Each structure stands twice: as C-alpha cells, then as structure tokens.
Amino acid sequence: MNTKDLKVLISEEEIQAKIGELAAKLNEIYKDEEVYAICVLKGAVMFAVDLVKKLNMPVKMEFIRLSSYGSATTTSGKVNAVDIALPDLNGKNVMIIEDIVDTGLTAKFLIDFINLNFHTKSTVFCSLLDKKMTRKTDVSPDYYCFDIDDKFVVGYGLDYDGHYRNLPYIAYADHII
Numbered sequence: 001m002n003t004k005d006l007k008v009l010i011s012e013e014e015i016q017a018k019i020g021e022l023a024a025k026l027n028e029i030y031k032d033e034e035v036y037a038i039c040v041l042k043g044a045v046m047f048a049v050d051l052v053k054k055l056n057m058p059v060k061m062e063f064i065r066l067s068s069y070g071s072a073t074t075t076s077g078k079v080n081a082v083d084i085a086l087p088d089l090n091g092k093n094v095m096i097i098e099d100i101v102d103t104g105l106t107a108k109f110l111i112d113f114i115n116l117n118f119h120t121k122s123t124v125f126c127s128l129l130d131k132k133m134t135r136k137t138d139v140s141p142d143y144y145c146f147d148i149d150d151k152f153v154v155g156y157g158l159d160y161d162g163h164y165r166n167l168p169y170i171a172y173a174d175h176i177i
Contacts (some may be wrong), residue, residue: 006154010146013131015128015156015170016050019144020124023054025143026095029124034058035093038086040110041065042091042100042165046157051097055124062086066106069143099157100129101144104137111139129153129170146170 026035037059041049045063052059065083094114101107107125114123127141129148154160155167164171 004165005062005173006164006167007171007173008171009148009151009153010156010170012156012168015145015168019047019050020054021053022143022145025123026051026126027054027056030055030057032057035059035094035095036062036087036089037095037097038061038062038064040096040098040106041083043157043159044128046098046165047099049138051126060087066110071159075079084113086114086117089120091121094118094120094123096123097123098125098127098141100131100153101125101127101139101141101146102134104112104135107141108137108139120158128156129158150170 020126035055035057038050038053039045039061041063042065045125048061052061064086067080077117094105096110096114098107111123111125114120124142125139127144129143129146130144131148131150132140133150153163153170153172155170157165158170159165
C-alpha cells in the first residue's frame with residue numbers, strides 16, 4: 001500500500017475538533033478530580049496525547065500494549081497482552097483510551113481485566129473510532145469521536161504492518177496489498 005493509494009476519510013481538522021468536543025465533556029464530568037488515562041499502545045498514542053493535552057483535571061498517564069491484529073488487516077480474534085502492568089487503580093477514576101473499537105474483543109478484554117483486578121471509583125472507555133458493524137461482543141465505548149464503516153483504516157496512530165501511524169489524518173485504501 002502506498003500513500004498515493006490512500007483516500008482521506010477523516011481530516012486532521014475534523015479529528016482535532018472532535019477531540020476538543022470530547023475533552024470538553026470529560027472536563028465537565030471530572031471537574032478537578034484526578035484521572036488515570038490508560039493509553040492502549042501503539043495505535044491510540046496520537047489520540048491519547050492530543051486528548052490529555054485538552055483535559056483540565058490532574059491526569060496521570062499509563063501505557064499498556066495489547067495486540068490482536070499482528071500484520072493482518074483483520075483481528076486474529078485473540079488478544080495478546082504484551083504489557084499490561086498498571087499501578088494500583090483501586091478507588092481511582094480510570095479513562096481507557098483506545099484508537100478503534102472494531103470487534104470489541106480488545107475492549108472487552110481490557111475492561112474485564114480492570115474490573116477483575118481493581119475496584120475503581122469510575123471507569124470510562126474512550127475511543128477515537130467506533131466500527132459498530134464488525135462488533136462481536138456487547139462492548140461499546142462510553143465516548144467516541146467518529147463512527148466508521150467497515151473499512152481498514154490507517155493514520156493518526158493506526159497502522160498497516162507498522163506503517164502509516166504518522167499520517168495526521170485517517171485514511172483508507174480500496175485495496176490492501
């Protein structure tokens with residue numbers, strides 16, 4: 001896949017505007033309460049960084065690595081916990097930040113992991129993208145920026161075999177090579 005084959009689905013300006021709207025909602029909810037923002041690496045890093053920069057409450061950032069795609073364009077159906085070390089989240093406000101909720105398997109794995117290991121004050125799941133039509137679980141993000149159709153997307157943290165994360169927009173190709 002070459003960048004000339006990509007079509008912009010969501011522009012950089014649209015992304016930043018929606019993140020601003022989401023941050024405003026979260027600022028109202030949490031006011032001055034501390035929040036642990038858990039970024040799911042690597043895909044959500046751009047979204048997480050831009051989102052937390054717009055949050056007004058005290059934020060502690062944590063990073064975990066989960067994988068279900070590998071080098072493929074569809075999920076393997078199995079979530080691999082590459083690095084899921086977290087501090088004590090008991091009694092804390094937790095904000096999970098993910099790039100995309102596709103099948104929902106990764107989201108369900110992470111929510112179940114947090115619920116089994118911690119008694120948080122609150123837990124919300126924020127996703128940049130929500131691809132409802134491919135959902136295999138009953139998990140949905142509490143907050144998301146964009147609904148998308150069943151397209152394989154890259155850019156703004158999302159990748160194809162490690163490439164295209166650096167694009168400032170979200171794009172797709174009609175044919176993945």
